[in-house]
Structures are given as structure tokens and as C-alpha cells.
Amino acid sequence: MKAEEKITEQFLQLLKPHYQAAASYCRGLNPDHHDDILQEALLKALRGFPSLRDHSQFKSWLFRIITREAATFHRRYFWRRFLEWDSAQWERHHDAVAGLQTEELYQLLHALDHLPRKKRETILLFEIGGFAITEIAAFYLESESAVKSRLARTKRELKQWLIAGLRESTKPRTMLEMYDEVATDFSRSRN
């Protein structure tokens, strides 16, 4: 077996337990182009894998690459907005977005879309990546308290967007959802 093949195999072995989380993280960061971002990030990770000395850091290293790739993709998307899409492309895009998800996932992605990039990354690293606050702080070279307060703010914002999304949803609401709506209206009327 060649050295390169050995490296690829080793990389894939380390990737396997984190693949689902990585894919979900990409989807949360960019629901429209998550697959492209994931593939591009994994390719970069594979090329840079020989430089990773401590394999115990694989997960945080991989998520760092994905985060950077999503940011690059977002910036590159700036130029694409000047290109006109043809109708076929729009249809494919629409199908890709509409067909992938359940109502709950749609609501969550819609709510996440309202968050600034850094907040979205932080909450996804915490909830999907399963990173501890210490790890996220190291990720952004910030203090733990800064990450904690950002997470708390993000959760509050996300809740509001989720509730707003549920109100607009055409899906029949559960008793609990309706109960919460009444609670929201009640608290608003008191303010």
C-alpha cells in the first residue's frame, strides 16, 4: 500500500465518527450549499492531514477547516450574486432546499439564517459539534465568559425566530405551540 493511500485510510477512519456531525454543521451554516462546502472542506482537510501531528485534536481541527471553508464560500458568493441564474438553476436550487428537510428542520434552518455568522457558528459548534465552551473559546481565541454570553444571547434570539417561524408556519400547531403563542402575546401585552 502506498503512503498516500495509508494517509487517506487513516483520515477516513478518524473522519467516520464525526461525519454526521460535520455534515449537519455544514447544513446549519449554509443550507443551500452545505454539500459543496463539506466536500471542499474534507478535500482540504485530507490534503492538510499529514501536517496534523496530534490526532486527538482531529475533530476541532476538522470543524475549524469547515468553518473557514463556509466563510470563504460566503465571501465567494458575493461575486455570484452578480451572475444571473437561469430558471433551470433556480428550480434545482429550490428543489434542493425544499426537498431536504422536515418542517422542524426547515424552521430551525430558517431561524438560524437570521443569526449573524459568528453567532450561528458558535451555537452550531455547541449544539451540533458537541464542543465544550472551553473548546469553543480556544477555537475563537476568546475568553470562556465571552463565549458563554454569546451563546446565551444566541439562544434567546434563536427562540424568538423559532417562535416567529412557527406562527408563520402552515403546519397545524400542537397544543403546546398554541399555548406558547398565547404566553408570548400575554407577555407582550404586559410590556
Added chain:
Amino acid sequence: MKSQQTFPDPGISREDDPFESLRQAKPSRSFQEMAHQLAAASEAHQHRPRTQLGNLAMPVRVLLSRPALAAYAAALLLIGACNVPTEYSKTIGYSMRVSAEGNPQTIVEKVKSQAGEALSNVEVTIDQLSDGAERSEMLFTFSESTIDHQALSRQVKALEGVQLVTVEPIDHEFRGNLLTGLLHKTFDVEINITDLTEAQVEQAIREELESWGLDADVTYSRSEDEGKERIEIKATIDDTTAVKEPVRIKLVDENNPEDAQVKKRKVVRKKLQQ
């Protein structure tokens, strides 16, 4: 229950964790599929040809992924282009030399009618040959580089008695910056000559040029040439002046609407004798 704990604050009422749907979302490609594609891509990457173009593509990719940096780089390039001095050569007209036998009048008329205002000067030399025949040499100068000199020379060649037609471009060296070199921007000076005598026009041109920091020797003459008014301006500008672009003078005569078509003359910039 979770919903009871959050009441009466607005909160997520679902009993489930809202992120659970995202955690459980099936990836577009299975791990096996992705692993296979990664292995293939890695193999292809190792055997890819390394080209010079590939090295050039890197900075382009960097700029494309950073719009702010691209805008900053473009602004820097533009500022640089405005400040880097350069010399450039441009064709400002053509000279056409025609050798013919007999009376040159027909040829001159033909060229005048075709070239119109682009014809800035005509010099005719008539030689009397020993056998009594006449041979003329004509030198036409066209002040516009846009004139279709090839079509004109073909038409002149077809005239009776024409023996030789040669066309040469008149090139001029300009000094400016990269941007003016690219755009070949001209410096336009507009002067109203309504009700002015020749001497006053001369003075007006001189003063207008001076107001722009251009120290110039100006001579202006107006003459009737076969019923058509002919205006000639000669201006020599010190090459060390602040304005480096080619100067174009426009004269406007409000009393003469037909002739009020703006007269444009490029002023040839010449270095003054030390």
C-alpha cells in the same frame, strides 16, 4: 415539563430539542460515497500537472474569495495608474503624398470633399518638365486619426494622372500617466470668439491657456479660401507645464451659427529651445 418551566416567558415550546432535527438530518452523501470520492480526488490531486497558470490562479482565487480585498487592490491600482508617469505614442493624423501628372486641382478638390474638416493642410509643388508637361507633388495633412485613409488613398489612386500615393501616420509622443495613456485623455479649452478681431482672439487663447498654467505662443489667422473660411491656430506650449495631457482648443462663434460648429484643433506640444 420544559414548556411549563419557560412559562410565562416566550420560549421554544417544543418538548424536543430544536437541534435534534439537524443532528438527525441525513447527509446528502453517505460516508462510503464521500470516502470513495475523497480517495479518488486525492489520487487525482497527486497526479495533477503543475503549471504556471495554476500558480497564477492562486492570487485570483484569493481575490475572488475576498471582495473587500479585491476592491482595495483595484483602488490601489487605479491610484497607481494615476501617479505613474509614462510616455506614450499616439497617431494624431496622417500625411498623404500624391504624385500626379497634369493639373492637381481635381485631386485637391476630391480629397477636400472626402476628408472635410479632417484635412488640415495642403502643400502643392508643380514642376515644369523639359517636354512642357507639368508634374505635381501634393502633401495632404489630416489632423484626425479616425479618418479612413485607406479608402481615401484608393479613391485618389483611381483618379486620372495619379502616379503614386503614399500614406504615413503622424505619431506624436505624449507625456502623462498610465491612465491618460490608456484613455488618451485630452485637455479641452473652450474659448468664445464672438465679435473678436484676430488679435483679440489670439490674446483670448493666450490668456485662457495661461489661466490653466499653460505658457504658450499663439498665432491665429482667418482667411477666405475659395469661399470657405479657413482658421489656423498655431500654439507652442512649454513642455514643462503642469498640464501633461494633449491640449484641444475649441472656438465658438455665436454670430456664425453655421460655422459655430465647434472648431477643434489639437495643439502640438513642443519642447522650447533652451
